[in-house]
Amino acid sequence: MPECTAQTLLLDGQAGAIETRIDCPQSDSSPLIIAIICHPHPLHGGSMDNKVVYMLNSALKNAGAITARFNFRGVGKSAGSFDHGIGETEDLYQVTEYLQQAYPQAQLWLAGFSFGSYVAFRAHFALKPQRLLLVAPPVQRFAFAETGTGQLLKQPTLVIQGGKDDVVDPESVKTWIDTQQRQSNALRDILWLEEAGHFFHGLLIPLRESVQQWLEK
DSSP, X not given: OOOOOOEEEEEEETTEEEEEEEEOOSSOOSSOEEEEEEOSOGGGTOOTTOHHHHHHHHHHHHTTOEEEEEOOTTSTTOOSOOOXXXXXXXXXXXXXXXXXHHSTTOEEEEEEETHHHHHHHHHHHHHOOSEEEEESOOTTTXXXXXXXXXXXXXXXXXXXXXXXXXXXXXXXXXXXXXXHHHHOOXXXXXXXXXXXXXXXXXXXXXXXXXXXXXXXX
């Protein structure tokens, strides 16, 4: 595979710098994979150092992907200010473009946690990743149904939701998943962790292991 260097970069974006951290896989992957993880809501303390994001990053690296996390606008060293998912999606496009230029033969995987899953969902219509991972998608708070076609494309998708989530309504996620399954023939898997709250406290390692098992299927 092309040489990978773990590093933190300031990429150029529409609002200025995008602070981006690249990590290398635990072992060479075949085929070559790049995976980008989007973090939770920046106005509520979300950043690329969030523990769930870190565990997703670890699982993706263990599955053989070159990973990238980046701070949304106004977080860390990223310029700009919160843009309700619109500007954040544009920044995801910029990070993806950088990595695809560096690794033009690579598969693309997208992942997101909470607000980050909304950004990944918005972007997947244009980017068409080979895999999509959505953790605690806030379907009752953001306009999933009004984004793109409103329906997931047919890439393999894993949705993870905690049954005791006090930020994202679990019943809304169930309803959304049911709607997606009726409307599309996409290969879709669901990991329902009944005892998990929004931040998966006490369940981060099982979360990572479950994601890694799904990625390696």
